Amino acid sequence: MTWLTNTRPNDGGAVAPPQHPDYFFEHLYAQSVGLRSGFRQVRTNRAQIEIPRLLADGTANWTTEGSEIATSDPTADVLTAIPQKLAALSYQSNELVSDSNPSSQDMVAESLARAISLKLDLGFFEGSGTAPEITGLKNQPGIQTLDMGTDGAAISNLDPFADALGMLSGVNAEPGAIVMHPRTWRAITKLKETGTSNKPLITDGSGSPTERMSRAIYGVPVLLTSQISTTETHGTSTDATSVYVYEPSQVVAVMREGAQIDVDTSTAFSSDRTAVRVTMRADMVLPNPEAVVRIAGVVPA
Template sequence: MTWLTTTGTAGGSFAPTEAADYFFDRLAAMSVGLESGFRRVPTLAARLAIPRVLADGVANWTAEGAEITPTDPNADVVTATPRKLAALTYASNELVSDSNPEAQNVLAENLARAVALKLDKSFYEGTGTAPEIRGLKNQSGIQTVSMGANGAALTTLDPFADALGLLAEADAEGTAIVMHPRNWRAISKIKEATGSNKPVITDGAGSPTEGPRRSIYGVPVWLTSQLAVNETQGSASTANSIYVYQADQVVAVIRKDTTVDVDTSAAFSSDRTAVRVTLRADLVLPNPAAVVRILGVIP
């Protein structure tokens, strides 16, 4: 990973070389997609071809001494083209030149959060129109569960049972569920029976050093506010999508990780330092059937 390039001396104290891994770790921890288990593939190339098997070879019972009928698995490749995600901010030279790690972390955390949030939005909803990457919503071949012609609110866990069932039928396993926080709020209010005050699902308790664990049918749930809540489903215009997938079948191709460039001359007249963050990444699905989109979820 390339950490920083500096012009002047103040930038050197902003982020010492050993902080490089720390910054990317912070970014990754803030990205729901990466935290949910996307397979990360590093590359130094402008494009990366990833092979995928479309259909397995065929096995047949064969008599002793008889010729074995050969079959070839059907395969092709998907090509990842990492594209640039960038952020630019200015910081006062008082902050940048402060050797106190806490002061440096304020800016590092702000930049990591900005990049992570945009990265997540694109992982799930990217259009694929350059320079934006193509997210899960717009990948061809993924499976879907519809909440109905005009959408519907979550009143049972049936859509998740359907999604997990579709994955199993495709020889995939649901390992992650990603939804908007408003969806979890609605699910938390579902009761076991009419008139009951007992919820169907609650946040599970982790160890004393962990926060609450969210899961549905044993599959971890991740929340992100980056999912749009203005999708159209028939007459509904306030719908959103939920994604259920086998995380290691979603490949995040990262080129050169994150680069942070610091320049103390860009805003010389205002005594500020410019800090630029760039990340090159793409998302590909070797097995699109390992992703299910539950669409048309309304409040």
């Protein structure tokens, strides 16, 4: 792939062929844990978009034949998503641009996709909601919370996950993803069955501890991201983190248009460099906040 194609000087310098935004989004999807977990994605070309939200179902009643059916309308409103700009800028030596083979050009694309996807995940899970930052799951009103205790606690068994899954089932949500920091997963992989087997709790099979571990808990896929804080304050603890358990279809990622990729050879003319800029706009809304459980106050073992 020739993401930065430097033609000869009299041909106008570097260009970004139109197919590259699609390529960029493929890599963005692969590297963003939020998108990969199954967030429902909505594309728009508007500055804001309204997403319908069902607050309460209508009711059904046993009815005598020939009698009037009682009216019961669902209660609904709308959420307004306002995609915010997320951008990355990179400068490349013109010598590198002109002499690089496709693999080094791929490296530039991968680097920008990774920068965007990491910041996007930070917004999805930790976003403060203070403009221009979007509101992440941690700060979304109405989500369910499972607290590990006044000062937090280490995960010593899988009970918190059983509770979180039960909380989702209690509101008719279908658990589909568990997202946590790698530190938390590392602690979970060390949990052992009680007794003398010394077998890890999450080993795929029923045999030796050397068997491969399944990155799933109670059959629900586990995804890891470094963009979840490990320095949350929870009571007296200042090294707490959170785990998110949710139904992915109830988390809506709103993307405004596609990624805009621009290449400019004049901005850094005096230093003989080419500027590459990527911009995109995104927001996140929760039609059913109760379909998200935050396990809060997880501290190191």
